[in-house]
Amino acid sequence: MTRFWHPVADMHAVQSSGELILDRGEGCQLWDAAGNRYIDSTGGLWYANVGYGRAEIADAAAAQMRKLHAYSHYGDVSSRPTTDLAERISSIAPMKDAAVFLTSGGGESIETVVKLVRRYWSLLGHPQRTTIISRERAYHGLAGFGTSIVGTEAFKVGVGPLAGGTARVAWDSANALEATIAELGAEHIAAFFCEPIIGAGGVLLPPDGYLAAVRQICRDHGILFVADEVICGYGRVGDWFACRRLGLDPDAVTFAKGITSGYVPLGGVIVGSRIQEPFWGTAGAGVWRHGYTYSGHATAAAAAHANLDVIEREDLVGRALALETEIPEALAPLLAHELVSEIRGGFGAVAAVQIDPALLADDPGLTDRVTLEARNFGVLTRTLVGGGLQISPPLVITREELDEVASGLAGALDAVAGARAS
Numbered sequence: 001m002t003r004f005w006h007p008v009a010d011m012h013a014v015q016s017s018g019e020l021i022l023d024r025g026e027g028c029q030l031w032d033a034a035g036n037r038y039i040d041s042t043g044g045l046w047y048a049n050v051g052y053g054r055a056e057i058a059d060a061a062a063a064q065m066r067k068l069h070a071y072s073h074y075g076d077v078s079s080r081p082t083t084d085l086a087e088r089i090s091s092i093a094p095m096k097d098a099a100v101f102l103t104s105g106g107g108e109s110i111e112t113v114v115k116l117v118r119r120y121w122s123l124l125g126h127p128q129r130t131t132i133i134s135r136e137r138a139y140h141g142l143a144g145f146g147t148s149i150v151g152t153e154a155f156k157v158g159v160g161p162l163a164g165g166t167a168r169v170a171w172d173s174a175n176a177l178e179a180t181i182a183e184l185g186a187e188h189i190a191a192f193f194c195e196p197i198i199g200a201g202g203v204l205l206p207p208d209g210y211l212a213a214v215r216q217i218c219r220d221h222g223i224l225f226v227a228d229e230v231i232c233g234y235g236r237v238g239d240w241f242a243c244r245r246l247g248l249d250p251d252a253v254t255f256a257k258g259i260t261s262g263y264v265p266l267g268g269v270i271v272g273s274r275i276q277e278p279f280w281g282t283a284g285a286g287v288w289r290h291g292y293t294y295s296g297h298a299t300a301a302a303a304a305h306a307n308l309d310v311i312e313r314e315d316l317v318g319r320a321l322a323l324e325t326e327i328p329e330a331l332a333p334l335l336a337h338e339l340v341s342e343i344r345g346g347f348g349a350v351a352a353v354q355i356d357p358a359l360l361a362d363d364p365g366l367t368d369r370v371t372l373e374a375r376n377f378g379v380l381t382r383t384l385v386g387g388g389l390q391i392s393p394p395l396v397i398t399r400e401e402l403d404e405v406a407s408g409l410a411g412a413l414d415a416v417a418g419a420r421a422s
């Protein structure tokens with residue numbers, strides 16, 4: 001019996017089913033402790049952009065650990081890799097003159113940006129501008145504020161009172177945002193949070209023109225526009241950031257995952273000049289009392305540099321753009337399957353195979369059974385909110401490996417459909 005309490009798990013079920021112990025990885029392939037091989041169709045949890053087994057990232061981290069593994073970066077202290085990383089991120093950011101606040105992951109980045117935008121308004125003399133609007137189906141991690149603004153109620157069950165000053169709008173309607181602003185009053189709203197592609201909430205691509213429209217609405221009302229690019233950032237959408245590709249000029253961008261491809265935990269917030277101004281430009285704002293022990297961790301920064309080197313050298317941003325068509329092409333045959341109602345994708349290396357919601361209504365565990373069965377066909381995937389299968393492979397995946405993913409999923413779908421029929 002394991003003593004490891006797994007994240008996002010039913011530990012009663014894990015006790016009886018046991019753990020899948022993964023042992024090693026190379027490129028897009030993983031092997032478990034029993035020697036079984038899998039193709040990773042999800043890039044871990046959307047993070048393994050450069051794939052597994054990159055010795056140069058391990059070497060960069062080890063070299064930094066031998067030299068100076070970490071030191072508190074509170075106040076005026078920094079280390080070379082950290083200061084250089086902020087400069088490097090700023091140079092590829094979707095807005096000009098950006099500053100970079102570093103954290104240990106996506107959840108801490110959301111905590112940071114909520115506090116940041118509220119503090120911004122407070123410094124400007126509008127302390128009542130606290131409301132954070134997010135979208136239904138949105139996912140912003142499961143820390144305190146993240147759980148408060150998540151767009152799927154299941155994540156809030158039994159948590160008790162959550163942070164106040166939040167509101168949700170339909171995920172796909174700019175008019176809904178406009179209506180909510182009219183109802184609450186722009187003078188109470190701090191920011192609108194928006195994943196360019198809703199990821200964990202089901203891989204929901206924005207309707208045509210939606211992102212440009214909500215960006216403009218925020219501008220018109222003086223509301224800060226925060227793009228949560230924890231999944232999209234660092235190449236996955238065929239550009240360094242979705243906001244760059246779409247020309248959205250956000251006020252702040254949260255990131256994590258792809259910055260190190262998950263080799264070590266790292267996240268952060270890219271902050272545009274409007275939000276920086278009252279903190280950096282004005283004497284008297286004083287210390288912003290926010291930060292984490294590992295904000296600016298030197299080893300994490302060294303690993304991030306090595307990871308970005310790989311992305312640049314192998315043009316994985318360009319590869320993601322090619323995957324934008326290759327992934328839907330490879331998955332297209334699955335659409336004919338009786339359990340599948342839709343294949344979503346076509347913006348970067350992100351897609352979902354949707355199990356028919358009409359079937360899920362009577363059989364809610366259906367997608368989970370396909371996900372488990374896929375392991376027997378050599379594919380690791382994941383069940384998304386709404387019952388889709390997650391497809392977000394390492395950007396190094398080949399067309400042959402994508403075809404292996406598709407045929408493995410077809411095998412799993414057949415096996416589950418067969419078991420339902422018998």
Ligand SMILES: Cc1ncc(COP(=O)(O)O)c(C=O)c1O
Nearest residue numbers: 105106107139140141228230231
């Ligand atoms: C869009 C988005 N924001 C925030 C997070 C939270 O990141 P973390 O799990 O590192 O706390 C995630 C995680 O999947 C995410 O997809």
